[in-house]
Amino acid sequence: MSKQAMSATKPEPQPAIQIKEGTYKVASTTLEIETDSRVELKEITDEIVAFVALTPIREGFVQISSLHTTAGLMLNEIQDALLADMVSMFEQVIPRTVYYKHNDPMFSECERRNADSHLRAIMLGHNITIPVEDGKLKLGTWQRVLFGEFDGPNSRKIHVQVMGV
Numbered sequence: 593m594s595k596q597a598m599s600a601t602k603p604e605p606q607p608a609i610q611i612k613e614g615t616y617k618v619a620s621t622t623l624e625i626e627t628d629s630r631v632e633l634k635e636i637t638d639e640i641v642a643f644v645a646l647t648p649i650r651e652g653f654v655q656i657s658s659l660h661t662t663a664g665l666m667l668n669e670i671q672d673a674l675l676a677d678m679v680s681m682f683e684q685v686i687p688r689t690v691y692y693k694h695n696d697p698m699f700s701e702c703e704r705r706n707a708d709s710h711l712r713a714i715m716l717g718h719n720i721t722i723p724v725e726d727g728k729l730k731l732g733t734w735q736r737v738l739f740g741e742f743d744g745p746n747s748r749k750i751h752v753q754v755m756g757v
Contacts, residue, residue, distance in 0.1 A: 612651040614757030619647040622659070622751050627744035631682065631712075633675050636750065637737040640722075641729055643752050650727045652756015657719045659751055662709035662743035664716030669734040682742070686711045709743035716740045724756055 623639050644654055658665050668674070692707030693699040720737070723730035739750060 612757050614651075616755070616757055617647070617649050618753060618755045619643075619649060620751065620753040622749050625739065625748050625750065627663075627739075627741040627746050627748060629741070630744050631679055632741040632744055633678060634739045634741065635670055635736050636739050637729075637731075640737050640752060644724055644729060644754055645727065647727075647754045649724060649754045649756045652724045652754060654722050654724055654729065654752060654754045655719065656722070656737065657751040657753075658713070658739065659749040660713070660718075660743075660746075662706055662713050662741075663746075663748055664713040664718055664740045664742075665720045665750075666716055666738050666740060667720060667722070667731070667735045668738055670736045670738075682712045682715070682740075686715065704743065706743045712742040713740070724754060 621643055623636065623643075625634065625636065625639075627634060640654060640656060656665055668678070686708050688708045692711075694702055694707035694710065695705040722737075739748070741748065
């Protein structure tokens with residue numbers, strides 16, 4: 593067999609695998625936040641970090657879920673100009689002022705006229721999962737947890753569940 597054929601059959605080196613052992617645990621809570629505007633991006637990283645620190649879980653992940661159909665979650669940078677750009681993007685891609693059947697009394701009993709809010713939340717998503725290592729969120733340098741409000745102001749609930757060992 594030629595050297596070229598032999599090198600083609602060698603398996604690629606694999607990354608080191610770390611195995612953490614212990615009793616699997618689950619801890620959960622529901623955060624309650626107030627929003628101030630119809631469309632608002634609100635940082636909730638500190639609340640998530642604080643809850644994870646209260647749990648005995650050192651290795652695993654945290655699942656964060658919006659309990660609303662007109663609000664969502666994302667990871668991104670906190671910078672005023674970028675946040676303004678995000679709000680502008682939501683308004684341009686899914687404008688409030690166009691016709692939506694959800695807002696039409698002929699098709700829907702919804703009195704809030706908030707179809708754009710539902711569609712923006714779908715675009716953002718309702719859940720995010722973040723690894724937990726050594727009892728801390730494993731986030732990139734600029735990553736922060738943002739709650740996207742699209743039908744405020746409102747009282748909102750966010751379910752947080754940490755799972756691991």
